[in-house]
Amino acid sequence: MENYAVFVPRLVTKKENFAPGHRACIGCGEALAVRLACKALGQNVIIANATGCIEIISSQLPYTSWRIPWIHTLFENTAAVASGIESGLKIQMKKGRMAQQEIRIIAIAGDGGTSDIGLQALSGALERGHNFLYICFDNEAYMNTGVQRSSATPFGASTTTSPAGKVSIGQVTWKKNMPAIAAAHDIPYVATACPSYPFDLMAKVAKGAAAPGPAYIHILSPCPTGWRFATDLPVKIGRLAVETGIFPLYEVENGTYRLNLDFSKLRPVVDYMKLQGRFRHLSEDVINEIQQRVDAEYTKLKERAS
Amino acid sequence: MATKMGIEVSVAIGEAVRLANADVIAAYPITPQTHIVEHLAELVANGELDAQYIPVESEHSAMSACLGASAVGARTFTATAGQGLELMHEVLYVASSMRLPVIMTVANRALSAPLSVWGDHSDVMAVRDTGWIQIFTENGQEVVDNVLCAFRIGEDRRVLLPVMIHLDGFHLSHVIEPILFPEQSEVDRFIPPNQYPLPLDPNKPVAMGDFGPPNIYFETKWAQEINLEAAKEVILQCWDDFGNTIQRYYSPVECYHSEDAKVLLLTMGSFSETAMTAIDKMRGDGREVGLIRLRLWRPFPFEEIRQAVRNAEVLIVLDRALSFGGPGGPVCSEVKSALYGDDKRPKVIGFVGGLGGRDITPAGFEEIINRGIEISRRGSTREFEIFGVRE
Numbered sequence: 001m002e003n004y005a006v007f008v009p010r011l012v013t014k015k016e017n018f019a020p021g022h023r024a025c026i027g028c029g030e031a032l033a034v035r036l037a038c039k040a041l042g043q044n045v046i047i048a049n050a051t052g053c054i055e056i057i058s059s060q061l062p063y064t065s066w067r068i069p070w071i072h073t074l075f076e077n078t079a080a081v082a083s084g085i086e087s088g089l090k091i092q093m094k095k096g097r098m099a100q101q102e103i104r105i106i107a108i109a110g111d112g113g114t115s116d117i118g119l120q121a122l123s124g125a126l127e128r129g130h131n132f133l134y135i136c137f138d139n140e141a142y143m144n145t146g147v148q149r150s151s152a153t154p155f156g157a158s159t160t161t162s163p164a165g166k167v168s169i170g171q172v173t174w175k176k177n178m179p180a181i182a183a184a185h186d187i188p189y190v191a192t193a194c195p196s197y198p199f200d201l202m203a204k205v206a207k208g209a210a211a212p213g214p215a216y217i218h219i220l221s222p223c224p225t226g227w228r229f230a231t232d233l234p235v236k237i238g239r240l241a242v243e244t245g246i247f248p249l250y251e252v253e254n255g256t257y258r259l260n261l262d263f264s265k266l267r268p269v270v271d272y273m274k275l276q277g278r279f280r281h282l283s284e285d286v287i288n289e290i291q292q293r294v295d296a297e298y299t300k301l302k303e304r305a306s
Numbered sequence: 307m308a309t310k311m312g313i314e315v316s317v318a319i320g321e322a323v324r325l326a327n328a329d330v331i332a333a334y335p336i337t338p339q340t341h342i343v344e345h346l347a348e349l350v351a352n353g354e355l356d357a358q359y360i361p362v363e364s365e366h367s368a369m370s371a372c373l374g375a376s377a378v379g380a381r382t383f384t385a386t387a388g389q390g391l392e393l394m395h396e397v398l399y400v401a402s403s404m405r406l407p408v409i410m411t412v413a414n415r416a417l418s419a420p421l422s423v424w425g426d427h428s429d430v431m432a433v434r435d436t437g438w439i440q441i442f443t444e445n446g447q448e449v450v451d452n453v454l455c456a457f458r459i460g461e462d463r464r465v466l467l468p469v470m471i472h473l474d475g476f477h478l479s480h481v482i483e484p485i486l487f488p489e490q491s492e493v494d495r496f497i498p499p500n501q502y503p504l505p506l507d508p509n510k511p512v513a514m515g516d517f518g519p520p521n522i523y524f525e526t527k528w529a530q531e532i533n534l535e536a537a538k539e540v541i542l543q544c545w546d547d548f549g550n551t552i553q554r555y556y557s558p559v560e561c562y563h564s565e566d567a568k569v570l571l572l573t574m575g576s577f578s579e580t581a582m583t584a585i586d587k588m589r590g591d592g593r594e595v596g597l598i599r600l601r602l603w604r605p606f607p608f609e610e611i612r613q614a615v616r617n618a619e620v621l622i623v624l625d626r627a628l629s630f631g632g633p634g635g636p637v638c639s640e641v642k643s644a645l646y647g648d649d650k651r652p653k654v655i656g657f658v659g660g661l662g663g664r665d666i667t668p669a670g671f672e673e674i675i676n677r678g679i680e681i682s683r684r685g686s687t688r689e690f691e692i693f694g695v696r697e
Contacts, residue, residue, distance in 0.1 A: 043508055044508045046508065048374065059515075059517055060516065061517065061518045061522045061526075069512060069513075070511070070514070071377055071514040073373050073515050074400060077370035080367035080368075080370035081377075083360055083362070084360065084376070084377075084378075085374035085377065085378050087332075088375035088382070091330060092378070094356070095356060097499070120364060124363030124364070127363075128360065
């Protein structure tokens, strides 16, 4: 990966299709991830965006940050809107009413829009085999509405609807495994990515967009506001998520798992957690429980990828 | 030359959509509209309609997929009923607000609970204010004609709004009727190709569906209202042209023996034809009664309604939906508000009947009219009357 990092910057476009001037919080990992994804996607795309952080920070009338065609309708239906776009383009090209061209359809949503309210529409679109790429920008809670828990919020995190209290550790459920759910649809391409690894992220987005059929990419997007860490830390936090094994980078191509970054020894989870206010209340026992779970999950993933 | 065929109304709708050469159909099965989307699936499977058929996993996704298809300029159709229309609810507002001309037939159905697959207008009334053009039909021919008109109206550059064609579930969707189909060449002349002015296109990027803060939201809504009101002119023109080329004429409010009638009944949907039979009989008995059929539900034809009932003394309005805790039937309360400002107006008596597929026979309509006349004379303590229910 080091060599890759030396040469690839020359190949990355300077063009910003996700224009600056938007309203994201300082240090937003998600805006960074969207910017990188747009670099990888180029001009010939149509974006369908679910309600969420990215939608509200990029689109306040009469302004827009989008230099590529973009549509937002509702919260839970983005995969269905993408289905309609794909079908609408396909038939018009077939009937000769539109020039034959490769237009990539990209659906983007947050973790709530994906793993909670939008899961049915996503599953339907993956099952029907529409040729589109779905990217989940996962900041692990409903940040846009004020840090409420979602099914993607990690165990032990304190949010406004899973607050840590005298008798609660905060979130008491384990993070829903969305990439595994996507992979269970037997689609050609599933991957995880993180903007802390920009070249890996861009390569995966390009690969997902070119996949022959539905593709799903799950991008961990560190959120200083909701995770409560300093605004200069999102890239470091993202790296720690990967290096601790909490968010491993992997791909599932036609059912075959591949770990993109393997570590002979993972860093302890506490290195990642201690920098974030949302985990500050956790006892050593709970952190040990999380460590055991992360180790076990990582081992399972390694076995699948071997 | 038109072709005449004995055909189930739902299947006939599929044929009308084929004649209109729809590009994308997104559909989810729900009784009593299933035969419409089944026939369309068959037409696509046999290559008789060159369209993308998206068998979505819910009505919410059906309408959402229609939004996407329409936003790239495709001619888009779906059908639903009852609970399906309710599940689409929030998406319906987006279709009209984003000016996406999706065309939909609704086989009107009662709402749960208790579960009922049978017809009434509860589903329509719940989506009354969604900003769609809404047209009611009374028989299979009217459905077919108005589905064809809907594509031309909705996609008209001056309109660009979604259109709902209402037909009563079972009473209309499942009957076999002789229906005249215009020739393909006639339809091609009548419905110009869909040329959506600003589709999603990488060569000319647009952003659709941005969020609207308080300093701009209200203006967007007012523009939408002006647009829907202005659509009426295009609807009237379309019906005129349809009449001139295909020789069947439609208008927002249709009158039957109403000119000299002292007592008028107002209905919407397939019950109108049964009501006509009752009017014929009562006229034969020398009674001065007539019928007003409301066809254009949105935009509401205020002036036409006022003109149609001006000379009557009593107007009896039958609703097939109940506004719980409110004024009874939504149609009656809208008609009342349309007439309130007029000095010369009939006494309006509201009836609610025919819920959940309960039939009203010609004798039933006679009874409604007689009861209405009696109440107009002696008054009533009730806000509205109920017909055909065991109390």
